[in-house]
Amino acid sequence: MVSFRLPNVLNAVIKAHLDEFVRPAKPKNGVGAFVFPCRKLVFNYCERSGSSRAMLEYLQTRAVQFARDNPQIEVIVQPRPSRHPIVRAFYTNGQQRTKCVRRCTVDEIPEVVKSLRDHSGHRLRRWNKYVLSDTPSVRGIYSPFHTSEVHVISDQKPRN
Amino acid sequence: MMLGARALAIAGRAQVRGAATEAAERQAVGRSTYAALESRLNLQFGDRGLMERVCTHRSAAGSGEASNERLQWVGKRVLNLQVGEHLERTYPNMTVEMLQDVQHGSFGLSSLAEVGRHFGMQPALRWRSTVKEEPGVGATKVLGKAVQALVGAIYKDRGPAAARDFVRRHILSRPVDTETVLQIKNPRVLLAQLMQRKGMERPVARILKETGRFTSSPVFIVGVFSGVKMVGMGFGSSLRMAEHRAAKDALIKYYAKEIKDLPPASDQDAAEEAELSFFEAKDRERAQA
Helix, strand or coil: CCCCCCCCHHHHHHHHCHHHHCCCCCCCCCCCCCCCCEEEEEEEECCCCHHHHHHHHHHHHCHHHHHHHCCCCEEEEEECCCCCCEEEEEECCCCEEEEECCCCCCCCHHHHHHHHHHCCCCCCCCCCCCCCCCCCCCCCCCCHHHCCCCCCCCCCCCCC | CCCHHHHCEECCCCCCCCCCCHHHHHCCCCHHHHHHHHHHCCCCCCCCCHHHHHCECCCCCCCCCCCCHHHHHHHHHHHHHHHHHHHHHHCCCCCHHHHHHHHHHHCCHHHHHHHHHHHCCHHHCECCCCCCCCCCCCHHHHHHHHHHHHHHHHHHHHCHHHHHHHHHHHCCCCCCCHHHHHCCCCHHHHHHHHHHHCCCCCCEEEEEEEECCCCCCCEEEEEEEECCEEEEEEEECCHHHHHHHHHHHHHHHHHCCCCCCCCCCCHHHHHHHHHCCCCCHHHHHHHHC
8 A cells, every 4th residue: 555645835835935935135235345326317408498507517517527437327418308407316226316406506516416426315214213233132232331340451360 | 447438328419309208218228327337346347248248138138139048057056156155164053955945045036136136237137028918027037147147247257256256245245034044843843853963951941031921911031941051042922932932043043053254364464474473582482493
């Protein structure tokens, strides 16, 4: 009489698709290697309208040097007729930020571009905690002011 | 050297924006995308079109275009070798089935897709979904394979040392969630067997702390002991659950014990080591004899 055990199908399926059940580790930019968060900057301008004049001058004089200094960012220049000039930044976490530079002078536009470039891409949020930890504890973080021991390095024999 | 001037695409020079939607324009991918991607990862490929090839899945490759298939084949093996070596060295107590689970769970296609998203490779991918109605199906697998292809491209273009360095810095530096990956379903049985194998005293559970025993939300903290030594600790709203967690904690502590590598000694360190001595002058000759 042949007897057999049914294979544990559910476990086998879970093991085969384990990489989908396990939440992949959160990326820690800077640990091991740093990946620049801003991946693309798009400059939109209008050829004719007056609000784009400062933007046009920036594009003609300073934009190429900026693109040379930042090879990790894809710099795109696109005309966008009959609209105010904008700078649109795309980040590696999928977020975007847009800044309209219609009221900026030629000297203010590089500051706008720099602030967009240096942004991490995460949404502005309020941090209610002053410590973020991978290993949180109910007891809180270590504080040297709240210990009863005093560590002394000396050449005297310790009194037990 | 990738100059930024090459990355500056004056898109409106020839064409007039017509029916093309704004969204499509924003997501347009060109040579500058791949140049920027290379630069962001601090790679300088000798072959200019290599990064584009890495991001081209075979579903999007035309008849003449090269896809990342072969690069992915090589890259998967290079990557798994590095990961396997690292895991084997880091977790001395794990069984080979557990090592396989950790490799598959934490360094499989989904995790690699997460790495690829972090690089900003998702918008640069060229692929087509097999399901026409849902263009997003398969994105994770394709992205994971593209990361494997990237490792393969680095291996072929810049050599095994560069590939090893890339994997170590970008992929192996991420923390591994061993608790989720190991999937221990029967911790009590496993712990009893483990302790018997190691010749330790049989496990005894003791309540360390408790509160609210007869209320609707009790908390028990239970420790599992081998003799006088505590091997695991767990909490729970029932004694049984706390014991379960304590046994699981003991198993995780044993199997997932990590060896944290010291940085490998360079030749300079070896020379310095030979010269340096803590002995004072009068004892030094005797020490070096």
